[in-house]
Amino acid sequence: MVGADGSGEPPSLRPTGLSGVGWSDVCDVLQLSTGPVARATVADLRVSGLTADSRLVHPGDLYVAAPGATVHGADFTAEAIDRGAVAVLTDPAGVDRALAGSGSAPVAVVDRPRALIPALADRIYDHPSRRLRLFGITGTNGKTTTAYLLQAALRAAGLRVGLIGTIGFQVDDRPLAARRTTVTTPEAAELHALLAVMLEQGADAVVMEVSSHALALGRVDGLRFAVAAFTNFGSDHLDFHGDVGSYFAAKASLFTAERADGAVISIDDARGPELVDRSRREGLDPVRSVSLDGAADYTVRLREDAAGGRTTVTAGTPTADVRFALGLPGEFNVRNALTALAMADLVGVDLERAAAGLADAVVPGRMQRVDLGDGAPTVFVDFAHTPQAVSAVLAGLGGRRRIVVLGCGGDRDPEKRGPMGAAAAEAAELVVVTDDNPRSEDPVAIRAQVLAGARAEAGRTDHAVQVVDGGPRRDAIATALAAAGPGDVVAVLGKGHERGQEVAGRVLPFADEDAIREVWTALHPSAVSDRTATASDSSERVHR
Ligand SMILES: CC(=O)N[C@H]1[C@@H](OP(=O)(O)OP(=O)(O)OC[C@H]2O[C@@H](n3ccc(=O)[nH]c3=O)[C@H](O)[C@@H]2O)O[C@H](CO)[C@@H](O)[C@@H]1O[C@H](C)C(=O)N[C@@H](C)C(=O)N[C@H](CCC(=O)O)C(=O)O
Ligand SMILES: Nc1ncnc2c1ncn2[C@@H]1O[C@H](COP(=O)(O)OP(=O)(O)OP(=O)(O)O)[C@@H](O)[C@H]1O
Numbered sequence: 001m002v003g004a005d006g007s008g009e010p011p012s013l014r015p016t017g018l019s020g021v022g023w024s025d026v027c028d029v030l031q032l033s034t035g036p037v038a039r040a041t042v043a044d045l046r047v048s049g050l051t052a053d054s055r056l057v058h059p060g061d062l063y064v065a066a067p068g069a070t071v072h073g074a075d076f077t078a079e080a081i082d083r084g085a086v087a088v089l090t091d092p093a094g095v096d097r098a099l100a101g102s103g104s105a106p107v108a109v110v111d112r113p114r115a116l117i118p119a120l121a122d123r124i125y126d127h128p129s130r131r132l133r134l135f136g137i138t139g140t141n142g143k144t145t146t147a148y149l150l151q152a153a154l155r156a157a158g159l160r161v162g163l164i165g166t167i168g169f170q171v172d173d174r175p176l177a178a179r180r181t182t183v184t185t186p187e188a189a190e191l192h193a194l195l196a197v198m199l200e201q202g203a204d205a206v207v208m209e210v211s212s213h214a215l216a217l218g219r220v221d222g223l224r225f226a227v228a229a230f231t232n233f234g235s236d237h238l239d240f241h242g243d244v245g246s247y248f249a250a251k252a253s254l255f256t257a258e259r260a261d262g263a264v265i266s267i268d269d270a271r272g273p274e275l276v277d278r279s280r281r282e283g284l285d286p287v288r289s290v291s292l293d294g295a296a297d298y299t300v301r302l303r304e305d306a307a308g309g310r311t312t313v314t315a316g317t318p319t320a321d322v323r324f325a326l327g328l329p330g331e332f333n334v335r336n337a338l339t340a341l342a343m344a345d346l347v348g349v350d351l352e353r354a355a356a357g358l359a360d361a362v363v364p365g366r367m368q369r370v371d372l373g374d375g376a377p378t379v380f381v382d383f384a385h386t387p388q389a390v391s392a393v394l395a396g397l398g399g400r401r402r403i404v405v406l407g408c409g410g411d412r413d414p415e416k417r418g419p420m421g422a423a424a425a426e427a428a429e430l431v432v433v434t435d436d437n438p439r440s441e442d443p444v445a446i447r448a449q450v451l452a453g454a455r456a457e458a459g460r461t462d463h464a465v466q467v468v469d470g471g472p473r474r475d476a477i478a479t480a481l482a483a484a485g486p487g488d489v490v491a492v493l494g495k496g497h498e499r500g501q502e503v504a505g506r507v508l509p510f511a512d513e514d515a516i517r518e519v520w521t522a523l524h525p526s527a528v529s530d531r532t533a534t535a536s537d538s539s540e541r542v543h544r
């Protein structure tokens with residue numbers, strides 16, 4: 001199938017084995033008698049899917065023409081019909097425009113069409129969420145990592161596991177082809193279709209990242225999670241939520257007895273204990289706590305660090321101690337692993353088997369080592385894009401000298417820019433400020449905000465810090481690598497797994513890992529040719 005953008009990938013994933021529902025079923029969910037349906041030739045009408053995005057319509061769909069923050073979906077009715085939509089659902093404000101574009105398709109009108117999408121999708125796709133064990137993970141940082149760890153644990157315990165999150169969709173290790181947006185948690189219509197696809201592919205469980213946007217915009221409404229988990233809370237997304245209280249309230253809304261059968265909450269975060277209390281008041285039971293160093297249901301009794309960032313952990317659980325190995329470096333990843341282990345434990349899988357699965361879990365673009373060979377500095381790519389994440393990554397990184405390359409995304413929370421610069425300066429000896437995804441903003445102006453935070457902190461630290469404006473990303477990486485000697489650590493932060501850089505509405509190809517290798521080759525051509533003679537393909541080891 002050719003995607004809406006002309007690419008070879010499907011615009012969104014759909015189950016293949018379902019026959020859809022009749023119009024009377026749709027009206028049932030809408031609680032319409034078939035009443036306000038315009039031009040109704042509906043007797044034989046079957047609806048096989050739905051979407052609120054005209055660009056994602058499949059033939060046989062109900063197109064939900066709903067208002068958004070910038071435009072009204074009714075403006076795209078004709079496009080939806082051209083792609084094969086067989087019916088339209090809109091609100092009173094959209095009805096004239098929907099009728100103008102709908103041809104002979106029926107148009108139903110309700111006050112809040114978007115709010116009905118979860119119930120419609122559940123019916124049209126034959127209630128997929130009821131037949132899957134759902135695990136939802138929220139928090140400012142750590143959702144993707146914890147999701148990968150939990151997936152690995154559940155698979156080791158014998159389950160077939162779907163994964164939905166920032167990096168993409170997969171069942172077990174197999175990626176499901178779908179044109180991706182930047183969205184972490186898909187819209188409700190696409191999400192239910194995806195669950196139905198995963199069910200068709202044999203999944204027993206689905207591990208899902210649940211963003212605060214998803215909670216605020218109702219993308220996970222109608223789903224019931226076997227376990228909901230909270231990793232931490234930090235500075236992000238205030239551009240969308242407005243203030244810290246609303247941002248936290250969005251995350252906390254996952255922790256109710258209606259949405260989840262149980263919860264796992266990290267109490268190392270200042271907001272954790274508050275969320276534990278709040279969840280209990282909401283009637284959630286059980287609520288289990290995780291902490292690296294406090295009294296908690298899941299904690300670390302013994303931690304043994306080995307070379308290369310590997311760790312062996314003896315974890316205390318409510319029933320017995322469990323020992324596991326972890327390949328992901330960083331103390332925060334021990335916490336992520338403990339959270340994943342607690343989530344698996346809550347549904348009663350074999351804990352020893354689940355724990356064994358954590359050992360080889362890798363997450364693309366998170367604490368990912370880029371091996372440049374003997375004598376080179378230790379180089380990491382990581383997705384840290386909040387002040388807390390920058391601090392967490394740099395804490396305990398070691399090295400003779402720490403060099404950080406980082407910037408901040410445009411059209412995203414400007415409040416975090418200075419603090420991210422400061423977090424880098426607090427822990428590093430050289431901070432090279434650069435561009436992330438400038439999007440519609442002026443990259444020089446974003447860099448100035450990051451630089452101001454870094455320079456202010458550099459004036460306060462008790463160690464010497466050099467802060468430089470590294471310019472565009474490739475140049476900044478070159479500055480960092482040219483300055484790095486053997487024994488130094490270079491952390492390139494913010495873009496992790498991303499393979500493009502969004503500048504002024506265009507996504508240009510850019511991957512940190514590739515740029516690092518190319519720049520290193522240019523700086524040290526002889527070292528690299530020596531290395532290719534002895535190592536077959538280092539990138540294979542990095543990606544696994
Ligand atoms: C703030 C936010 O989440 N906005 C989402 C919202 O946009 P909107 O309300 O502005 O919609 P709009 O552009 O006015 O369009 C109105 C309606 O017309 C439809 N439309 C619009 C254009 C068109 O050609 N055809 C069409 O049908 C839209 O699908 C929509 O239903 O509805 C759109 C359609 O569903 C989403 O694409 C859009 O997410 C955009 C892609 C986005 O960037 N979201 C990010 C910020 C996001 O959700 N991030 C979170 C957090 C990640 C993290 O934790 O770091 C995530 O879960 O990824
Ligand atoms: N538990 C944690 N505490 C603090 N920082 C963390 C934690 N886990 C991961 N990080 C840092 O945050 C970065 C992003 O991690 P991850 O992708 O797992 O989070 P996320 O919540 O999925 O982020 P996003 O929502 O933006 O996709 C990591 O690269 C790491 O730097």
Ligand SMILES: N[C@H](CCC[C@H](N)C(=O)O)C(=O)O
Pocket residue numbers: 182184385408409410412436437494495498
């Ligand atoms: N899901 C996050 C990712 C940010 C990654 C960073 N590279 C940036 O572009 O700011 C967001 O959309 O805010």
